Amino acid sequence: MSALDYKSAAIVAVVYVCSLLVFYAVYLELFTRKRVLKSLPSAGFGKGFFNWSRASVRQVLVAPETVEQGYKQVGIFYKSKHSYMVPHSSFRPHVMLPQQHIRWLSRQPESILNPEVVRSERQGINFFPIKSHPKTVLMAAHKVITEAINQKLDVVQLQMYDGIRQAVDTGLGTDTEGVWKEVPLVDTLSTVLDSAVSRAFFGANLSRDGSFLHILRLFIVGGGVLTELIGQLPVGFLRLLVAVPFNLFTRATKEICAAYYLRPEVYKRIAQIDSSSDSVGEGYDFITECIISIRKLKFSLGTDEVTFVTDLLMFLALAGVVSTRTTTVNTFMDILGPQGTRQGTYLTLRQEAESILKSETDWASADALKAMVNIDSCMRESARKNPLQTRGLMRQVMPKDGVTLPDGAHVPQGTWLGIPVEAIHRDENIYPDAREFDALRFARMRVEGQYNKSLDASEPSDTYMFFSYGRSACPGRWFATRVMKLLIAYVTVHYDMKPLPEDAERYSVGDTKFHHSTVKMALRRRKLD
Ligand code: HEM
DSSP states (O other): OOHHHHHHHHHHHHHHHHHHHHHHHHHHHHHHHHHOOTTSOBSSOOOSTTHHHHHHHHHHHHHHHHHHHHHHHHHHHHTTOSOEEEOOTTSOOEEEOOGGGHHHHHHSOTTTEEHHHHHHHHTOGGGSOOSSOHHHHHHHHHHIIIIIIGGGTTTTHHHHHHHHHHHHHHHHOOOOSOOOEEEEHHHHHHHHHHHHHHHHHHHHHHHTOHHHHHHHHHHHHHHHIIIIIGGGSOTTHHHHHHHHHHHHHHHHHHHHIIIIIIHHHHHHHHHHHHTTOTTGGGSOOHHHHHHHHHTTOSSOOSSOHHHHHHHHHHHHHHHHHHHHHHHHHHHHHHHHSHHHHHTTHHHHHHHHHHHHOOSHHHHTOHHHHHHOHHHHHHHHHHHHHSOSOSSEEEEEEOSTTOEEOTTSOEEOTTOEEEEOHHHHHTOTTTSTTTTSOOTTHHHHTSOTTOOOGGGSTTOOBTTBOTTOOGGGSOTTHHHHHHHHHHHHHHHHHHEEEOOOSSOOOEEEETTEEEEOTTOEEEEEEOOOO
């Protein structure tokens, strides 16, 4: 090709790409414009040239602020019982329902308001590399957690404690020479949590295998991007462009985890179960529970048993490990931060744990955990203050004629509805001094001597939706809160920790929250009798 031909080819390519981009930009602008309901109050949409698109792009940086701004405006002008519209970085605007209509929303059948359709798009489930249908895996996950794992939490608490003790001792050290050491807070707690949770998920052997944990972490990063970020990218070709490499990365890490570590373990367990060997499980973990549970399922798995169990375990790890890790890191940041320190939180929690957990058998007692209402309150307060989602309970309107909301507003088929979770958690009318971390807020709400389950960190309400709400509520929440409670008790009893000099920074990209990962924590092991 001559030099002129190259130049012409380059010009054609540039013109082609530019036209594609212009078409894509116009498509996105029209996509949003068509879905904005002018009859509803709104927040975050400006005026002028390409205003719908500009509003959507801005949401990458200001999504929580926009949702809260709408919540407050509607609260002032409509006495807060009205729905409102906000833009979203995906270019698909959302209708936010007021706090008073959460119950209504959560009770609608799937034929009216459907969470599945939203999940496949918003959480990138379509790009997630599993061999069976995602809905089958989700149904099986629900069954395993609710009918097997949750039923046995009391029985296996000792094994959970044992896993946590080993993970903390290894991660934070057991040297009692009285020397303070400084470690990165996020990385250290994440490693401890990953190991403790993996013990319950994958058994003692795999949870001690450094290379397995490393690959699992990579899988969780890839899977996290697919489920958290992809659905927040603009609809259409940009999303596809980013999703494909992450799908390949997640697929590769999943195949390595499965082929070299999980499948051999699953085969071993199946052989043990089939031969009714006494050594099944060698203690408690999800592998054996998954195999036993899926054999009772009444629907087709869509693939062979070993592949299904492996997919299910990887899916559970993705759903459970990161969220438990992030929530624990947030709680420690609050306990050690300036507000937690002013309230003497660390010592209060230690005193409570020491007064209740007096012997090794107490660590295995479900009643002992229930009695630790201060630790529970601290966890619920941190979860209230730092929800992992800006909005939740997202649903798509299904009927052809649309749906009339309880406030009388009519929304057409295809509209996405949800709840402004973070704004509700920060509503001063519901939680006085809502922006503050008040560690014992929920402990004070309890009547002394009476156990009130509804105030537990694991119990959602229409003003506390950290684990979502109603039928959508997280089935793994009792497992997660038990792990966290044991871990906080173990750490406060066995380690001194210095306060953090300032609040650890958290920031959000779209609806997703991140920590500032460079924060250091100073700790030393205590000498206990
Ligand atoms: C602190 C830790 C956790 C948090 C904050 C959390 C939060 C949530 C939330 C908000 C949902 C609803 C998502 C939606 O509606 O789109 C959910 C669903 C789910 N969670 Fe968790 N979760 C945690 C731990 C776990 C653990 C440890 C497991 C597994 C043992 C788990 C398994 C699941 C599953 C399978 C679902 C899907 C349920 C369904 O949609 O039917 N989660 N979680």
